[in-house]
Amino acid sequence: DNWPGDAEGLTGPALMERMQKHAEKFGTDIIFDHIHTAELKNKPFKLIGDSAEYTCDALIIATGASAKYLGLESEEKFKGKGVSACATCDGFFYRGQKVAVIGGGNTAVEEALYLSNIAAEVTIIHRRDKFSSEKILSAKLLEKSKNGNIKIEFNHQLDEVLGDKMGVTGLRLKNAKTGDTKEIDASGVFIAIGHTPNTG
Structure with a gap:
């Protein structure tokens, strides 16, 4: 009930699923991993997770509150x-x-x-x-x-x-x-x- 544009109401999990499908439609790779280390001094940035290491030129940290x-x-x-x-x-x-x-x-x-x-x-x-x-x-x-x-x-x-x-x-x-x-x-x-x- 606290999400605009859905008069019937929408659960959090359903909203996340919709967003994931929308992102994947445009070629976004979704990776589920726990990132425990981020090396941000040089580009490309290096992220070290439990399953693998990743690199990127831009990083948005969205860990919530x-x-x-x-x-x-x-x-x-x-x-x-x-x-x-x-x-x-x-x-x-x-x-x-x-x-x-x-x-x-x-x-x-x-x-x-x-x-x-x-x-x-x-x-x-x-x-x-x-x-x-x-x-x-x-x-x-x-x-x-x-x-x-x-x-x-x-x-x-x-x-x-x-x-x-x-x-x-x-x-x-x-x-x-x-x-x-x-x-x-x-x-x-x-x-x-x-x-x-x-x-x-």
């Missing part, structure tokens, strides 16, 4: 059991349930809006008193919070992920101004505080 996490012990404990950093990947697991999103930028607001179409209730938790996202996004979120299933907890931060052997059951939030804590129910929490490039 990894989600940033808060570093809480409880967050790590429940990764994959209710803690996620990708609403489009894992949101469907929480259809009809209560979830939370941590963050206040574009990613957090977009994830909260996306999840509001799946979950029974979405609480977005931000440590500041206003969002840092683009105005059009925050306006849409604020409007939906008045008439929809989104709750906003400004001036709060995640203090601890609560759960049991089955997974996440709730969150303990800490007021960034007073230090007071409170607990909310949630079956899932999406950490949306940015990404770090996987450039090693």
Whole structure:
């Protein structure tokens, strides 16, 4: 649902397969290998993989990015059991349930809006008193919070992920101004505080 031009929706694997076929149609050789060393001082560049060595005159390194996490012990404990950093990947697991999103930028607001179409209730938790996202996004979120299933907890931060052997059951939030804590129910929490490039 987050790919333009496909009204019926498109899964990630199906999109990758289409792109591969399109590239091969124009003569692109697709090689699956793990490149562990890149020698980039002289041309042609030399790439050393597990299966072979390759040379090229131009190189695009597209290793993606990894989600940033808060570093809480409880967050790590429940990764994959209710803690996620990708609403489009894992949101469907929480259809009809209560979830939370941590963050206040574009990613957090977009994830909260996306999840509001799946979950029974979405609480977005931000440590500041206003969002840092683009105005059009925050306006849409604020409007939906008045008439929809989104709750906003400004001036709060995640203090601890609560759960049991089955997974996440709730969150303990800490007021960034007073230090007071409170607990909310949630079956899932999406950490949306940015990404770090996987450039090693």
